Amino acid sequence: MKPRITVFPHAESLARNAADSIANFCRQTARSQGRADLVLSGGSSPLAAYELLAAEPYAGIMPWSYLNVFWGDERAVPPDHPQSNFGAWLSHGGNKWPLPPKQVHPMPGHMGAEQGAALYEDILRRRYGPSAQPRFDLVLLGLGPDGHFASLFPHVRALQEDSGWVAPIDAPSRIEPHLPRISLTPAAINGAKRVLFLAAGAGKAETLARILGPGAKPDPALPASMLRPKGEYLWYLDEAAARLL
Numbered sequence: 001m002k003p004r005i006t007v008f009p010h011a012e013s014l015a016r017n018a019a020d021s022i023a024n025f026c027r028q029t030a031r032s033q034g035r036a037d038l039v040l041s042g043g044s045s046p047l048a049a050y051e052l053l054a055a056e057p058y059a060g061i062m063p064w065s066y067l068n069v070f071w072g073d074e075r076a077v078p079p080d081h082p083q084s085n086f087g088a089w090l091s092h093g094g095n096k097w098p099l100p101p102k103q104v105h106p107m108p109g110h111m112g113a114e115q116g117a118a119l120y121e122d123i124l125r126r127r128y129g130p131s132a133q134p135r136f137d138l139v140l141l142g143l144g145p146d147g148h149f150a151s152l153f154p155h156v157r158a159l160q161e162d163s164g165w166v167a168p169i170d171a172p173s174r175i176e177p178h179l180p181r182i183s184l185t186p187a188a189i190n191g192a193k194r195v196l197f198l199a200a201g202a203g204k205a206e207t208l209a210r211i212l213g214p215g216a217k218p219d220p221a222l223p224a225s226m227l228r229p230k231g232e233y234l235w236y237l238d239e240a241a242a243r244l245l
């Protein structure tokens with residue numbers, strides 16, 4: 001599906017609209033199917049939205065008792081490590097989300113990339129059964145300066161993975177932190193009902209123009225250009241990031 005791009009004046013309005021969109025989509029989904037499976041992104045872009053979702057008015061909209069939370073990627077570190085995506089979520093509002101532990105499914109970064117990826121694949125397979133893809137309702141993603149999303153860096157083998165759902169990723173040499181990762185694969189993400197990218201700041205403008213601009217085509221050097229969501233495909237940008245579109 002073609003990406004639908006929405007541009008907001010600045011990062012604060014982007015975060016507020018993202019929280020509004022996440023809360024209302026999860027509520028509608030829970031109402032219609034009795035559950036809402038949300039995949040969170042790492043990085044800094046979604047943190048302000050996580051904080052907003054922990055408080056009114058968004059906390060009152062979120063269907064907490066029907067919500068299960070997963071991660072799109074994780075560094076191969078324990079949850080109390082300063083570079084843990086799960087740890088970042090906890091310290092940016094996540095510890096105030098009223099969810100019981102059984103509804104929160106962090107990637108087991110403490111087990112290392114290989115074992116952690118295998119266990120998370122098993123967790124997802126047990127939840128979604130033998131279907132071809134996990135049935136995530138909403139997947140949040142951020143965009144790296146090199147066009148990566150989750151931990152799918154340029155040219156990694158997992159970009160071409162068409163059946164596995166979770167992959168171990170070697171430590172990237174050019175992207176901080178230089179840590180091995182666990183990442184969902186494009187196959188796991190493309191099956192979601194909705195994919196929502198959040199990207200703000202002038203530093204993303206060049207990469208966004210190559211991914212979303214006219215004539216853009218799939219390029220393994222630019223991982224986000226390889227994504228083909230089957231469901232709704234949304235980009236929330238601020239004006240600085242959208243400058244070249």
Ligand code: 6PG
Pocket residue numbers: 041042043044045046073074075085141142143144145148149150151
């Ligand atoms: C990670 C993230 C990564 C992030 C992008 C954008 O583990 O680092 O999942 O994919 O979303 O690098 O990062 P920012 O949001 O900090 O720009």
